[in-house]
Amino acid sequence: MATERGTIESFGHVSRTAGTVFRYLLLAATLFGIVALTVLLIYVANDAIRPLTADPGWHLTFLLTLVLPTLAVGAYLFRTDPPSFRFGGAIVGTLAVSTMFAGGVAMLFVDIVEPITWFAYVLALCLALGGVVVVERLDRRLPFLVRFVAAGVIVLVSLLIVPGAVTSLPVYPSDGVLLTLSVGAPIALVVGRYVAAAEGRRRRFAAVAATLVVVGLGAFVGPLVGVTPVPATVVLAVAVVPTGGYAIGQVRRNPERRAGLGLAGVILGGTVVGAVAVDALGFAGPQSWVDWGFLTSAHSGTAADAGLYPAIGGSILLMVTVAALSFPLGVGAAVYLEEYAPDNRLTRFIDVNISNLAGVPSVVYGLLGLGVFVTYLGQSTGTVLIGGATLALLILPIVIISAREALRSVPDSMRQASYGMGATRWQTIKNVVLPRAFPGILTGTILALGRAIGETAPLIMIGAPNVLFSLPTELSSKVSAMPLQVYAWASLFASEPFYQAAVPAGVVVLLIVLLSMNSIAIVLRNKYQSDQ
Amino acid sequence: MSTDDLTQDLTQRTENAPQELLTRSFFFLCAVLSIVTTLSIIVLLTTEAAKFFSVTAPLMGVEGPTASVVDFLTGTEWVINNEQFGVLPLVSATLAITIGSAVVSLPLGVATAIYLSEYATPRARSLLKPALEVLAGVPTVVYGFFAVVYITPALKTIIPNLGTFNMLSASIVVGIMIIPMVASISEDAMSAVPDSLRQAGYGMGATKFDVSVGIVVPASLSGIFSSFILALSRAIGETMAVTVAAGSQANLLNPLNPAAYLEGALPMTAAMVNLLTGDITGGGIAYRSLFAIGLTLFVITLVMNIISDLVAQRYREEY
Numbered sequence: 001m002a003t004e005r006g007t008i009e010s011f012g013h014v015s016r017t018a019g020t021v022f023r024y025l026l027l028a029a030t031l032f033g034i035v036a037l038t039v040l041l042i043y044v045a046n047d048a049i050r051p052l053t054a055d056p057g058w059h060l061t062f063l064l065t066l067v068l069p070t071l072a073v074g075a076y077l078f079r080t081d082p083p084s085f086r087f088g089g090a091i092v093g094t095l096a097v098s099t100m101f102a103g104g105v106a107m108l109f110v111d112i113v114e115p116i117t118w119f120a121y122v123l124a125l126c127l128a129l130g131g132v133v134v135v136e137r138l139d140r141r142l143p144f145l146v147r148f149v150a151a152g153v154i155v156l157v158s159l160l161i162v163p164g165a166v167t168s169l170p171v172y173p174s175d176g177v178l179l180t181l182s183v184g185a186p187i188a189l190v191v192g193r194y195v196a197a198a199e200g201r202r203r204r205f206a207a208v209a210a211t212l213v214v215v216g217l218g219a220f221v222g223p224l225v226g227v228t229p230v231p232a233t234v235v236l237a238v239a240v241v242p243t244g245g246y247a248i249g250q251v252r253r254n255p256e257r258r259a260g261l262g263l264a265g266v267i268l269g270g271t272v273v274g275a276v277a278v279d280a281l282g283f284a285g286p287q288s289w290v291d292w293g294f295l296t297s298a299h300s301g302t303a304a305d306a307g308l309y310p311a312i313g314g315s316i317l318l319m320v321t322v323a324a325l326s327f328p329l330g331v332g333a334a335v336y337l338e339e340y341a342p343d344n345r346l347t348r349f350i351d352v353n354i355s356n357l358a359g360v361p362s363v364v365y366g367l368l369g370l371g372v373f374v375t376y377l378g379q380s381t382g383t384v385l386i387g388g389a390t391l392a393l394l395i396l397p398i399v400i401i402s403a404r405e406a407l408r409s410v411p412d413s414m415r416q417a418s419y420g421m422g423a424t425r426w427q428t429i430k431n432v433v434l435p436r437a438f439p440g441i442l443t444g445t446i447l448a449l450g451r452a453i454g455e456t457a458p459l460i461m462i463g464a465p466n467v468l469f470s471l472p473t474e475l476s477s478k479v480s481a482m483p484l485q486v487y488a489w490a491s492l493f494a495s496e497p498f499y500q501a502a503v504p505a506g507v508v509v510l511l512i513v514l515l516s517m518n519s520i521a522i523v524l525r526n527k528y529q530s531d532q
Numbered sequence: 533m534s535t536d537d538l539t540q541d542l543t544q545r546t547e548n549a550p551q552e553l554l555t556r557s558f559f560f561l562c563a564v565l566s567i568v569t570t571l572s573i574i575v576l577l578t579t580e581a582a583k584f585f586s587v588t589a590p591l592m593g594v595e596g597p598t599a600s601v602v603d604f605l606t607g608t609e610w611v612i613n614n615e616q617f618g619v620l621p622l623v624s625a626t627l628a629i630t631i632g633s634a635v636v637s638l639p640l641g642v643a644t645a646i647y648l649s650e651y652a653t654p655r656a657r658s659l660l661k662p663a664l665e666v667l668a669g670v671p672t673v674v675y676g677f678f679a680v681v682y683i684t685p686a687l688k689t690i691i692p693n694l695g696t697f698n699m700l701s702a703s704i705v706v707g708i709m710i711i712p713m714v715a716s717i718s719e720d721a722m723s724a725v726p727d728s729l730r731q732a733g734y735g736m737g738a739t740k741f742d743v744s745v746g747i748v749v750p751a752s753l754s755g756i757f758s759s760f761i762l763a764l765s766r767a768i769g770e771t772m773a774v775t776v777a778a779g780s781q782a783n784l785l786n787p788l789n790p791a792a793y794l795e796g797a798l799p800m801t802a803a804m805v806n807l808l809t810g811d812i813t814g815g816g817i818a819y820r821s822l823f824a825i826g827l828t829l830f831v832i833t834l835v836m837n838i839i840s841d842l843v844a845q846r847y848r849e850e851y
Contacts (some may be wrong), residue, residue, distance in 0.1 A: 355837075363771045
């Protein structure tokens, strides 16, 4: 071998073996990390879900009702009609991800925000927006500053007064109605927009009404199948309606892909039939550690009873806080650097500074949070607010860098065209640049949020508690998070039962959340790239 | 005439309208926030660390126990309860993690980059790149758990006297974690090598292997080096994986001695986490030692990032 190695010195000796060996070595190196991680993931999933503890009959039933039909239909579609195959897969994927998302939202309304409070704030926001629109309509008649101040006053007044007034009403509608109006209605409006774009305005009202009816039914149908009105309404609004809307819209636009519906039907139907059959035949399922009890109970000293509920809620609240802080600030900085900044020393300094900040270890950001927020500003340790602020600072450089890339990909000719129509710089950014760059910005932000969700060290630094028994209900209450809980189990409660039960289960839940966030981002990016 | 000048002309009159000024200043403030962040990191770390050292503590008006700079930098014992703050054991453990993870990640990362940029079909690339991103997206605490629960027992069957917490498996997982970083930055550098160079190589009768190793790699060497430095700086700052997997016993080890990797040690980042999970009171010497280590860590990673930038810029081959 060694003598055959063809380098520049041994010119003229062309060896096919060396090239082939090199090529496969490279491939092996590329696959090493991926394969290693896959093996580890299989191990941890096996430890957490324990599929082998199920009855053989259980496996057999699902093999017959779910796996074989799915494989048969899937293989047939994959060979004959790949677009339909992808469409069917997309429906099931959307349903799975949106159901998970709906679970998180339902958790918010069950334990963190009363539906009436949420409704009051949504109402206030609507009134505020309505007021601003009215003021903006007076466009030419009033100078900008007057309009600005008037709009600000309207927003402040409605946000300060309306929620208090609504929540202090003596009687108000049931939770189901409130959520239908405050969660269902915005989703119905979004659905209406899509329908209006695809099929004209007349269909829009039908679509909006249909959405509202479906969501409203949740409060009545839910109790029949053993689900309380609040989660039922949320699941319908956040999971069923978007998935159904996507499926119906695609089929109407591309009728030749409707075979994909068959694939989705086989998978969903097989799951339901299998579950019913297993129940009827009395086959026991796997004794998985990731079960309903694990997702809905708090930490416990015994590994088998320990649950992740407060940590899941904490992660959701942290994610909302981080997104609310880092998205406007990150996009704002990116817009300044790409659209406004003159090429001077300050700009270059900010530029270098951001790339250096991206390399600062997360534990140092934790120290920053501890020192600035806790010691100097006197906040109490480990709250949602300072946790969110610290994580937001941590991902800010990543958000800025990816948003800049997205802004840079907007062709200059579009800006010039906008200026040519007499638009000002801000109008150009608002109407041309940002809409065009939005999918790219969103992708970068989701990836960065995934990073924030997985971070543990900054939370430890700001003194987030290792063990928390209830959900945080406001910005100033203590927060735990999924990775923090996993760390607590893996280090402070380090013992065989925890290593075998609670930690793998926590890892699996954390990874499922992160992988679905990553896949949303990747799907968005692929769609965005193929659109351009 | 660049388009920028054109923009200037067209928008000059509206530039000072209140709406434009308002939005412009909001965006400017967002951009300046990054400088504020950096400044507050620097100010915070230096003032708190200054309160820790006996030389500077009087200037900061701090009473109570302090540590001398010399003891901090040259001490070989890190025992909080005895107030022995020698940073050397922590630095040696961090160095060991860095070297160990470099052994894993640098060759694999460069090989991955060569494969992706020179050999892979577009389809293979579109599958492999997201898969590699997943490697970097797994939370580090999960990697730490993998190291303790799966990798260490597996390695124990080969090396029987491996400790439960050891530097070897910690280095391996940190290495796996930073492969994507080496690979993606190196691949960017390799993709930037102009095709004409490759064509010239083929024209001279070189094989694909010759072109990859003899032309593309040397031409993108500055990018590869800067990816090495960035990835190692990431390994130095890596926290949760080493906290979970490397143990909590601070001992001075020789990073170049392979036998040292069989035991646990306490890298700087893990020491910081341990300080906080133990009961330390705000304002005590242990609390301030946290900032002293933090400052050390920050300076090391900052210097490495700057070097990486300089290498990428100064030694870039211009085509």
